[in-house]
Amino acid sequence: MKISGNYATDTKPEVKSQMPFPIDIKYITETEKELGVIFPDSFKAKMIKENGGELMTDDDNDWQIFPFFDKSDKKRISRTSNHIISETKYARSWGNFPRNGVAIASNGSGDFLILLPTKNDKKLNDEIFTWFHETGKVEKVANSVEEINFSISRPIGKTQVKKRKLNSLKTDYGFCLDKVPSPWNLIETIVNNNAVYTFQIGKGTDCIVSLETSFPTQQLENDKYWLDLWISETELNFNLEGFIVERSEVKNYSCIVVKSKKWTPVFYWFKSNLTDKWYLRMKTGKSRHNSDFNEFIKLLDSIRIDKQ
Numbered sequence: 341m342k343i344s345g346n347y348a349t350d351t352k353p354e355v356k357s358q359m360p361f362p363i364d365i366k367y368i369t370e371t372e373k374e375l376g377v378i379f380p381d382s383f384k385a386k387m388i389k390e391n392g393g394e395l396m397t398d399d400d401n402d403w404q405i406f407p408f409f410d411k412s413d414k415k416r417i418s419r420t421s422n423h424i425i426s427e428t429k430y431a432r433s434w435g436n437f438p439r440n441g442v443a444i445a446s447n448g449s450g451d452f453l454i455l456l457p458t459k460n461d462k463k464l465n466d467e468i469f470t471w472f473h474e475t476g477k478v479e480k481v482a483n484s485v486e487e488i489n490f491s492i493s494r495p496i497g498k499t500q501v502k503k504r505k506l507n508s509l510k511t512d513y514g515f516c517l518d519k520v521p522s523p524w525n526l527i528e529t530i531v532n533n534n535a536v537y538t539f540q541i542g543k544g545t546d547c548i549v550s551l552e553t554s555f556p557t558q559q560l561e562n563d564k565y566w567l568d569l570w571i572s573e574t575e576l577n578f579n580l581e582g583f584i585v586e587r588s589e590v591k592n593y594s595c596i597v598v599k600s601k602k603w604t605p606v607f608y609w610f611k612s613n614l615t616d617k618w619y620l621r622m623k624t625g626k627s628r629h630n631s632d633f634n635e636f637i638k639l640l641d642s643i644r645i646d647k648q
Contacts, residue, residue, distance in 0.1 A: 361416060363391040367408050374425050377442060377457065380466040382484045391420065403453060404543060405445045422544070427452075430546060430625065433604045435574045436476025443471075444485075448543035449503055449527045450474070453481070474529065474536065502530045509537065513553055513617040516644035524549075524639055539639060547624040547632040549639065555611045555619040560594065561587075566609070570598040573623070574605050589613075591640045599626065608633070614645050 368384055392407035409423035410416040424444060431443040431452055438456060442464060445453035450473035455464040468482040506526045509517045520526045525543070529536045539549040559565040563585040571580070582601035589595070592613050599606040606629040608622040620639075624632040 361391050361407075361410065361419065362389055363387060363408055363410050364412065367410050367412075371408050371423075371425055375428060375442060376462065377440070377455075378463045379442075380455070380464055380484070382466055382486060383444070383455070383464075386485050403445045403447050405453075406443065430604075431471075433574070433625075434473060435576065436473075437471060438478060441469075441471065441478075444468075446543070446545050447503075448525065448540060448545065449529065450538065450540070450545050450548055452545075454478070474531070504528050506537075510646065511551075511618070514615055514646045515551060515618045516646045517642055518644070519642065521638045521642045523635065541632070541635055546628060547622065547635075549620055549622045549636065551618060552621055553618050555609075555616040557611075557616045560596075560611070566596050566598050566607075570605070570607050573607065574603070576603055576605075579603075591637065593640065599629070608636075610640070612645060 365384070365388060368379065368387065372378055387408060391410060393405045394403065404422075406422055406424045406427045407420040409425060410420045424442065427446065428441075428443045431437045431441070431454075437452075438454065440457045440461060441454045442456075443452040443454055452471045452473070454469050454471050456467070456469060456478075457463065458465050466484040467480055468485060468487070469478050470481050471478050504527070506520070506528050508519055509515065509526060509528075517526070520539075523542045524539045525541075527538050527540070529538070537551040539551075541547050556565070566585055567580075567583055570583075579602055580600075584597070584599050586597040586599075587595065588597075590610070593610045594613060596609045597606065604626050606624050606626055608620075608624075608629075610620040610622070612619070622632070622636060
């Protein structure tokens with residue numbers, strides 16, 4: 341596979357905190373009650389002094405530590421809107437996220453730093469783990485939050501995962517993007533020399549768009565196929581009522597949407613009417629899929645199809 345694109349090289353992360361905001365312990369207690377967990381003392385001590393922060397790299401592929409939700413004033417409500425409760429609930433909507441795991445940071449590419457419960461299933465362990473969204477693998481990276489100021493590698497067994505941010509992309513199957521439009525970021529993930537491409541809005545992971553190959557054209561009008569794909573992607577295979585499969589034409593693309601009244605994930609599949617060699621899959625949330633769709637149109641407008 342031939343790939344070309346402008347990109348920034350990986351560099352070793354170092355801690356560069358955002359403007360620190362201490363937090364009252366009562367908001368940590370509220371989070372514990374909401375999630376049904378007890379955070380480690382070391383983590384609470386760190387967050388009381390500085391509610392959030394970042395592990396940054398020069399190419400912006402950084403880890404953003406989620407804050408506790410601070411309701412003390414409007415400014416802090418705004419600054420902590422990506423709080424641990426909402427990010428953990430989003431992470432748990434993925435079928436392979438650990439049961440009772442708590443998300444505490446994101447690298448903007450779909451992976452999370454997480455805390456896991458001890459044997460009593462309520463008290464969270466001091467140890468920090470990375471959860472890899474593509475495989476569901478969990479790997480220990482630190483004994484406590486005090487040790488997360490080092491480079492976090494991404495091994496999966498004997499497999500080394502490499503990531504980089506791209507500013508443009510051209511593939512040998514005809515997908516061309518001369519410049520990634522704002523507010524989107526494009527991340528290339530290489531596993532065993534195979535490249536995977538995902539877009540997300542800014543540094544957030546609430547909306548993920550993946551570039552896929554070989555659209556199943558024969559299944560275009562098969563509602564059951566797309567519903568089964570939704571179930572396979574989410575691993576949510578119960579209470580399957582109130583599902584809607586919609587189709588539309590958007591910017592010379594055929595669009596398929598699967599959503600439900602009971603479940604958060606909403607999936608879109610976009611196939612160009614000019615090729616079936618590649619297509620785009622978007623996963624987002626029920627409460628935000630309309631606004632994410634509007635942003636997605638900007639991405640579609642920037643894509644070219646190279647017929648070669």
